[in-house]
Amino acid sequence: MKAKKGPVPLSRIKLIGLSILSLFLVMAIFAPIIAPNDPRETRTPYQPPSQEHYLGTNDIGQDILSELIYASRVSLTIGFLAGLISVTIGATLGILAGYYRGGMEELVMATSDVVLLVPGLPLMIILAAYLSPSMWNIVLAVGLLWWCSTARVVHSRVLQLREMPFVEAARSLGGGDGYIMLNHILINTKEIIYAKFALAVASAMLTEASLSFLGLGDPLNISWGEMIHFAFSRGGFANDMWWWYLPPGLMICACVLGFVMISMEPERSQKALEP
Incomplete structure (x- = not known):
């Protein structure tokens, strides 16, 4: 009996995760079209949800739904x-x-052991505070740790x-280290x-939300975490x-859930046996 191998299908969980992330990507790309108002336009502050403002307005009268869409x-x-x-960095060093x-x-x-022993969030708080609040500084602080x-x-x-x-065959045929690592090692570690x-994207979004909630985010580039910070303060x-404060929190949870779903191992297809 010989096993017939077919392509590995996407699992149902991965499909759900991709669907969730597709919605967020569409919302981010087409934010000027989807948003009902300009998020910088100010009107009456502290308005509750209504037909004019589906999620009300914030302390300076900005439409919260529009701000939520642009914050994505x-x-x-x-x-x-x-x-x-x-x-x-991790894949290259690994x-x-x-x-x-x-x-x-x-x-x-040894370097990874030292970094893993240091509490991540407190170290990022120190780096973000030292580098001054900026979206790019948060990216560097999170990415480098x-x-x-x-x-x-x-x-x-x-x-x-x-x-x-x-790999041994490629080495015996004269393949260099760079060729082997790019064409054999890297290809077989891509999953x-x-x-x-x-x-990493999910962790970075959670970390950014935590830093923004603590007031270390970029006030000029409003994110979901920054919206929760302003709602709190x-x-x-x-x-x-x-x-x-609830809609941006739900957005963070849903987006992180989508990334976690697509990171799960795919279901192995059943092997059809043939004589």
Whole structure:
């Protein structure tokens, strides 16, 4: 009996996650078309939800729904850029450490152990405060501190791949280290890297929301976390204005859930047996 291998289908969970993220991407890209008002336009402050303002207005009279839609651009941009930086650093160091072993491996693993021992959020708070509130500073702070788990997972995978017959064959045929790492090692670790990237984006969005809530975000680029910070500091929580602080919180939760869903392992298709 011979196993017939077919393509691995996307799991139902992944499809749901992709659908959620597609909605957020469409909302971010077409924000000027979807938003009912200009988020910078000011009207009567502290208005409850109505037909004119579906989520009411904030303390300076800005339409909260429009601000929520435009804030998706900032939150997703910070998440994607920080996730890209962290995964690029982690995957590169993990591949180098796993392939070359020796001193490179000891250096990368020891550095990741030290970074993992330091509490992440307090360190990011210190860096964000030191670098001054800015969207790009948050991206750098989060991206430069979230690479350790990616490096360790990729390193473990590369340790298996470097001893595989196809790598030995490429090496015996004269393939250089760079060629082997790009065309054999990297290709066979892409699923792990994709999953770690999705998780890194989700972690970056949560971290950005935490920093913004503490007042370390960029006030000139309103994100969902910054909206919750303003609601907390300007009377939204005290006056029980749920339409101000609850929607951005739900947006963060839904977006992070979507990234976590697409990072899950795909379901293996059943193998059809043929004589």
